[in-house]
Each structure stands twice: as C-alpha cells, then as structure tokens.
Amino acid sequence: MIKFQIHETRDEMTSPPPILEARGLAKEFRGFAAVDGLNLQVREGSVHALIGPNGAGKTTVFNLLTKVLKPTRGHICFRGNDITAKSTADIARLGVVRSFQISAVFPTLTVKDNLRVALQRPNGLSGQWWKSLNALDRLDERAYSLAEDVDLGKYMKHRAGDLPYGRKRALEIATTLALDPVMLLLDEPLAGMGHEDIEGVTQLIDRVAKGRTVLMVEHNLKVVAKLCDKITVLARGQILAEGTYTEVSSNREVRQAYMGSAA
Numbered sequence: 001m002i003k004f005q006i007h008e009t010r011d012e013m014t015s016p017p018p019i020l021e022a023r024g025l026a027k028e029f030r031g032f033a034a035v036d037g038l039n040l041q042v043r044e045g046s047v048h049a050l051i052g053p054n055g056a057g058k059t060t061v062f063n064l065l066t067k068v069l070k071p072t073r074g075h076i077c078f079r080g081n082d083i084t085a086k087s088t089a090d091i092a093r094l095g096v097v098r099s100f101q102i103s104a105v106f107p108t109l110t111v112k113d114n115l116r117v118a119l120q121r122p123n124g125l126s127g128q129w130w131k132s133l134n135a136l137d138r139l140d141e142r143a144y145s146l147a148e149d150v151d152l153g154k155y156m157k158h159r160a161g162d163l164p165y166g167r168k169r170a171l172e173i174a175t176t177l178a179l180d181p182v183m184l185l186l187d188e189p190l191a192g193m194g195h196e197d198i199e200g201v202t203q204l205i206d207r208v209a210k211g212r213t214v215l216m217v218e219h220n221l222k223v224v225a226k227l228c229d230k231i232t233v234l235a236r237g238q239i240l241a242e243g244t245y246t247e248v249s250s251n252r253e254v255r256q257a258y259m260g261s262a263a
C-alpha cells in the first residue's frame with residue numbers, strides 16, 4: 001500500500017477520530033480473499049469514496065460495512081464501538097444507513113405517500129401504514145420538508161413510477177433521509193444514469209452530505225473528484241492508495257491498476 005505520509009500525519013494531528021473504522025477486515029469466498037486485511041478509516045463529516053478496478057472488492061467491503069456479509073476476520077467500529085456482530089437494522093438505528101438498498105420506493109404511490117411511509121419507520125408507526133394513509137397526516141410537514149431537501153417539492157402529487165429516473169433517485173435519497181442518518185453509504189449512486197441526470201444527482205449528494213458523513217462506491221471518477229474529500233483505491237482486496245483525488249490520480253500504481261483509463 002502506498003501511503004501519503006505527510007498528508008496523513010498532518011491529518012491525524014488535526015482531525016477527530018474516525019466515525020467508521022475497519023480493522024484487519026477480510027472476506028474469503030471458498031478460500032479466495034475478496035477483501036484482504038482492510039484497514040479503513042472514515043472521518044466524521046467527510047465524503048469518502050471507495051474506488052478501484054472491476055473485481056477490486058468494493059462491493060464486498062460495502063456489504064461487510066453494511067452487515068450484508070459477515071467478515072471472515074477483522075472488526076468494524078462505529079464511533080469507537082465494535083459493531084462487527086450487529087445487523088443492518090441495528091446499525092440503521094445507530095444512524096448508519098445504506099441508500100438504494102433499504103430505501104423502498106413504491107411506484108404506485110405518490111411522492112408524498114412514499115415519503116410518509118418512509119417517515120413512519122423512525123416514528124414508530126410501522127405496521128400501521130396499511131390502516132390508512134390519512135392517519136399519517138401528522139407526518140405531512142416533515143414529508144414536505146424532505147421533498148424540498150431533494151428538490152421534489154413540486155412533484156408531491158406525482159406517482160413515483162411516473163418520475164424521470166433522476167427524480168426517482170432523489171426520492172430514494174429522501175426516503176433514506178427520513179431515517180435521519182448520521183452516515184450515508186451510497187452504492188454507485190449514479191449507476192445507470194444518463195448524462196442529463198448526473199449533474200442533478202451529484203448536486204443532490206453534495207447537498208445531503210452537509211452535516212453528515214458519506215461513504216460511496218462510485219465508478220464515475222469525475223463525480224468522485226468533485227464530491228469527495230478522501231479516496232481509497234482498492235485493488236485485489238487491499239488498499240492500493242489513499243488521499244485526495246489529485247494525490248491518487250497522479251499515483252503510478254493507481255494508473256496502472258486502471259490500465260491508463262480514467263484515473
């Protein structure tokens with residue numbers, strides 16, 4: 001692993017402890033090390049990207065951090081507490097929420113009703129939603145405020161299924177924000193998105209990152225360069241390089257790993 005010693009030493013002296021940390025994290029599939037002794041530190045308030053060539057282990061790391069997979073070895077800590085044995089629901093209660101996975105968007109419901117359904121989860125109304133959406137009127141104010149946060153204010157009466165793709169992604173992010181996360185994990189938030197939506201969703205992520213910590217896997221390196229304070233480059237399950245976009249993109253081994261492509 002290539003370290004940016006001066007940068008990291010300065011950072012460590014001035015920065016708070018990491019909000020999320022992986023220590024010696026490993027995942028083997030039938031003896032194959034998809035993730036191999038990962039030591040990752042995500043600083044509170046940062047927007048941190050995990051990048052790397054295909055098969056580098058990004059998705060596996062994400063699945064380990066969000067408790068979809070159990071590690072073969074190693075530990076995960078959130079705010080200094082070991083969360084290795086906790087479930088996805090446990091860590092969501094701590095405020096660590098993965099978007100585009102647990103955020104369900106119901107295509108036949110309006111934007112407003114999708115937001116009200118999402119909002120009832122942290123408000124302890126789960127199980128009541130089927131009684132009557134009218135019973136959820138008290139959530140309206142918060143639903144409108146969430147819609148404004150993601151620029152969906154004028155779409156409240158639209159059916160989610162009729163929204164353009166970028167707006168659907170905005171609604172998914174809004175349903176995630178309904179859980180009031182302190183840390184958002186975004187798994188390829190721009191995947192499959194047309195050029196016309198990328199700028200809007202990039203701005204949206206930038207906006208919702210304020211006051212939160214974001215860890216994202218993303219292949220679009222232009223967007224990573226724009227949004228992220230720190231980038232961890234994975235290759236063959238290990239950290240190849242870490243630093244700012246300028247630092248990692250000028251790194252020879254990173255360029256080699258991408259075979260002279262976008263990095």
Ligand SMILES: Nc1ncnc2c1ncn2[C@@H]1O[C@H](COP(=O)(O)OP(=O)(O)OP(=O)(O)O)[C@@H](O)[C@H]1O
Nearest residue numbers: 029032033034052053054055056057058059060061
């Ligand atoms: N369930 C599994 N069983 C066996 N091997 C797996 C499994 N999941 C992942 N792998 C292997 O682990 C390695 C890392 O895969 P992973 O999907 O984490 O990489 P990635 O960096 O997310 O790749 P991509 O950018 O292509 O999505 C790959 O070689 C993959 O084939």
